[in-house]
Amino acid sequence: MSKPNQTLGEFIIENQSDFAYSSGELSRLINSIRLAAKVVNHEVNKAGLVDIVGAYGETNIQGEDQQKLDVYANNKFIQTLTNREIVCGIASEENDDFIRIEGHKGDHQNKYVVLIDPLDGSSNIDVNVSVGTIFSIYRRVTPIGTPVELEDFLQPGNNQVAAGYIIYGTSTMLVYTTGHGTNGFTLNPALGSWYLSHPDMKFPESGTIYSINEGNYVHFPQGVKDYIKYCQEEKDDRPYTSRYIGSMVSDIHRNMIKGGIFMYPKSSKANNGKLRLLYECNPMAFIVEQAGGKASDGFQRILNIKPTELHQRIPFFCGSKKMVEKAEEFMRVSEETKKDQAQELSFSNK
Ligand SMILES: O=P(O)(O)OC[C@H]1O[C@](O)(COP(=O)(O)O)[C@@H](O)[C@@H]1O
Numbered sequence: 001m002s003k004p005n006q007t008l009g010e011f012i013i014e015n016q017s018d019f020a021y022s023s024g025e026l027s028r029l030i031n032s033i034r035l036a037a038k039v040v041n042h043e044v045n046k047a048g049l050v051d052i053v054g055a056y057g058e059t060n061i062q063g064e065d066q067q068k069l070d071v072y073a074n075n076k077f078i079q080t081l082t083n084r085e086i087v088c089g090i091a092s093e094e095n096d097d098f099i100r101i102e103g104h105k106g107d108h109q110n111k112y113v114v115l116i117d118p119l120d121g122s123s124n125i126d127v128n129v130s131v132g133t134i135f136s137i138y139r140r141v142t143p144i145g146t147p148v149e150l151e152d153f154l155q156p157g158n159n160q161v162a163a164g165y166i167i168y169g170t171s172t173m174l175v176y177t178t179g180h181g182t183n184g185f186t187l188n189p190a191l192g193s194w195y196l197s198h199p200d201m202k203f204p205e206s207g208t209i210y211s212i213n214e215g216n217y218v219h220f221p222q223g224v225k226d227y228i229k230y231c232q233e234e235k236d237d238r239p240y241t242s243r244y245i246g247s248m249v250s251d252i253h254r255n256m257i258k259g260g261i262f263m264y265p266k267s268s269k270a271n272n273g274k275l276r277l278l279y280e281c282n283p284m285a286f287i288v289e290q291a292g293g294k295a296s297d298g299f300q301r302i303l304n305i306k307p308t309e310l311h312q313r314i315p316f317f318c319g320s321k322k323m324v325e326k327a328e329e330f331m332r333v334s335e336e337t338k339k340d341q342a343q344e345l346s347f348s349n350k
């Protein structure tokens with residue numbers, strides 16, 4: 001693949017090798033996501049000019065105040081995917097339940113389901129900080145020709161056929177994988193085309209950036225506290241740099257370019273953390289692993305986890321392989337220490 005800094009002119013995504021791997025229907029599905037992304041990008045870029053910032057006035061199933069852009073992005077992606085008749089079902093962060101899409105003959109002949117976080121980083125919308133969209137695509141597991149069911153969405157992340165994110169930042173990028181590496185495309189807003197600006201992205205094996213909301217420090221498990229202290233020690237290549245945007249797509253995208261680890265662990269305030277397994281952690285884990293990075297809940301690989309609920313949350317450690325492994329080591333040691341202390345306590349009480 002030629003390097004993007006040569007004068008290669010504008011690439012239209014269909015000519016790129018990445019589509020060489022995807023079936024016609026899957027490529028049409030990713031095309032519709034690209035189309036919806038351009039529409040949402042246009043709205044995000046003029047958010048201050050039109051009445052699209054601020055609260056929508058309702059809360060979603062997460063109990064979060066929906067932002068107008070949350071709802072706008074959600075409607076755009078659902079509308080585009082429904083009209084293009086490529087999916088048999090959609091699950092969204094902004095919808096309590098999944099949506100069945102019958103097809104114009106009502107015959108449920110489409111084979112893919114999409115799970116989506118239409119607007120990630122909602123707290124940043126009104127302050128002009130980059131936000132994103134995250135999507136995850138599976139083949140349905142129930143018979144084609146029948147209405148899609150919950151089990152079609154509750155598949156382990158290993159089953160994903162594609163996953164990606166759009167980052168609406170200083171430039172708009174689409175980064176996605178179909179299981180054959182991770183590629184980044186930058187939108188040329190003048191032409192409305194996507195340029196293969198970051199072919200075959202590789203997550204640096206190590207790094208010096210750690211991203212975590214340290215405002216929750218006192219509520220973190222001991223293993224997370226110990227790892228944060230490790231990052232802050234004056235030793236070897238440390239202290240590391242703390243960078244936290246508050247928009248997971250942006251934090252992970254920066255780390256994918258520069259190296260680093262993003263963590264949203266459980267805490268005494270949120271027993272499973274905040275991020276959702278199905279439409280945030282699984283797609284990001286697939287994308288990051290395909291670039292050589294790592295993603296776990298602190299103990300087990302995210303992509304191996306069998307989901308039980310549509311909106312279930314999971315602790316999330318994601319980024320440079322060596323940094324995630326180091327954080328997991330602190331989590332393991334802390335758990336073992338806790339078990340030893342509990343054992344000693346039970347012996348002394350006998
Ligand atoms: O403000 P907090 O608690 O640090 O949470 C920030 C995290 O919440 C999120 O905004 C959650 O995503 P949504 O905006 O899609 O709800 C992540 O993008 C981000 O990493």
Ligand SMILES: [Mg+2]
Nearest residue numbers: 117120121280
């Ligand atoms: Mg999100």
Ligand SMILES: [Mg+2]
Nearest residue numbers: 093117119120
């Ligand atoms: Mg969201």
